[in-house]
Amino acid sequence: MNRRTFLLGVLGTPLVLASVRGRATSPAHAGAASSGAPKGKMVLAWHAGIASRWLDPQEHDGTASPDNFITILHDALIKNQGKVLYDHPALAEHFEFAEDAKSATFRLRPGVKFHNGEPVTPADVKFTYEQYRGAKADVLKNMTQGLEVVDDRTVRFHFHKPFLDFPLIFGTANVCGAAWIVPAKYYQQVGPDRFKQQPIGAGPYRLVRQEPGVRLEFEAFTDYYRPVHVKSFTVLSVPEDATRAAMLERQEADIIYLVPGELIDTVRSISGVTLAPVLSGSWWLEFPGFQNPKNPFHDKRVREAVSLALDRRAINDAETGGMGKPTGNWINDDVQYALSWPEFEPNIPRAKQLMKEAGHANGVDVDWLTPVPNYFSRGERVIAQLREIGIRTRLQVMERGVFLQRLQGGLKEWPGVQIIMNGARIGGSWANWYESMFTCGGFNAKDFFCVQELDAKFAQYQQSTDPAERQLLAEEVQRAILEEYYFVPVFRHAFVNAIGPRIAAATWQDVFQTITTGYAYPWEDIQLKGA
DSSP states (O other), X not given: OOHHHHHHHHHXXXXXXXXXXXXXXXXXXXXXXXXXXXXXXXXXXXXXXXXXXXXXXXXXXXXXXXXXXXXXXOOBSEEEETTEEEEEESSEEEEEEOTTSSEEEEEEOTTOBOTTSOBOOHHHHHHHHHHOOSTTHHHXXXXXXXXXXXXXXXXXXXXXXXXXXXXXXXXXXXXOOTTBOOOXXXXXXXXXXXXXXXXXXXXXXXXXXXXXXXXXXXEEOTTSSSOOOEEEEEEEEOOOHHHHHHHHHTTSOSEEOOOOGGGHHHHHTSXXXXXXXXXXXXXXXXXXXXXXXXXXXXXXXXXXXXXXXXXXXXXXHHHHTTOSBOOSOSSOTXXXXXXXXXXXXXXXXXXXXXXXXXXXXXXXXXXXXXXXXXXXXXXXXXXXHHHTTTEEOOBOOOOHHHHHHHHTTOGGGSOSSEEEEEXXXXXXXXXXXXXXXXXXXXXXXBTSOOOHHHHHHHHHHHHOOOHHHHHHHHHHHHHHHHHTTSEEEEEEEEEXXXXXXXXXXXXXXXXXXXXXXXXXXOGGGOOBTTO
């Protein structure tokens, strides 16, 4: 029984715990020199500001944003890549997850190096894991008894009890950064603040210049264990939609992220340009502090009215040219134990009736509606639709790094009555979504929502080793969130990007290979025409 069969058994059927060890292996790849030296220059126009902390996997936000950067600069023991959800062997050529789920052993590839020429060692793995302080750090550390350096290429993780979710958490880049190895000696020498300015990783590109928040310049790391095809890679922060489109047309950018609905036809018409409508994250509305009786969203009828006011198909058509997917759940349907739920239909008369029954016949005032930056137009569409049932609010605009920091700060960062239009693409398991976005104390929820009954079921889920029980609990928790309208799903959007004519690609999927995020990694696989 191979490692994948083992994990599917552990996580999906009751027949597992008697199985043999699971393992993953990947053949070593030749270095870049074997396929010719890297050539040319590639430019990515990033659609928001750039937070320097995204260059340090130790401070992972628990969202997709850091993925774009850590996959350029760093590498992990195992990771999501292409159609592999979480267990693609990277710095580790081989790993074993014990049959009792109480240990995991990783063996490093021979000769892997950091950008400063130092070897990647089990000591670096141990330091990275033990010092990790980003998303999921509390879960990992509460479950981990210790790390054992077995030999000069092998490290073993020991858990206090069966930790069935370990591979899913550890290997999913948009969930957790603990698998992304930093050089222990250098990190301790310079400290976290300087590391964010002068990071050293083991990924396909090394950083050669940074203008904080604005520009990152990378160069191919020729000692990477896989071929890197493009020599120079620049990432520019370009929040203005029209500017990104103009850069693509002038061939000042080779890939741009986020083509808004109103520019889709314009960008599509540019000669040599290919649209990349990646079906990506789910979007939903949340009501921080709704448990306060003074908050109008304390009343379920108001939350349900919000849902009934939304014309999700109109939002999908306007924002993504109809290439997204209206959905009934706020959790993507391609992760473990995600609950299938019917699409919510608009019903303005019923929404108005619920507002009246809740004592708000004249409507309510909400201080702010804040969408994930830079998706402000979809926030404006929601505001217009809510106005139809008397919910009056304004759009709050902020930079993405600030938005994520404020999520992690809890209710004190969101005074008054608030609606957040959140969005995420989290891989692995439904549990990664719940733990980060809903549970009381979650990395991106803090004290927003503290539904003790659901948190108790989630704790039971985490303790269980019975796959049937785990799935039942997962579905009960999701069903309660949807039936009580604690979160109001909007749609699963198409992250519409565009690829310029200099990129060698027969289809857009050749560049946007992964099914676990909207971004264009693995970066080392991208090639330029004629290079």
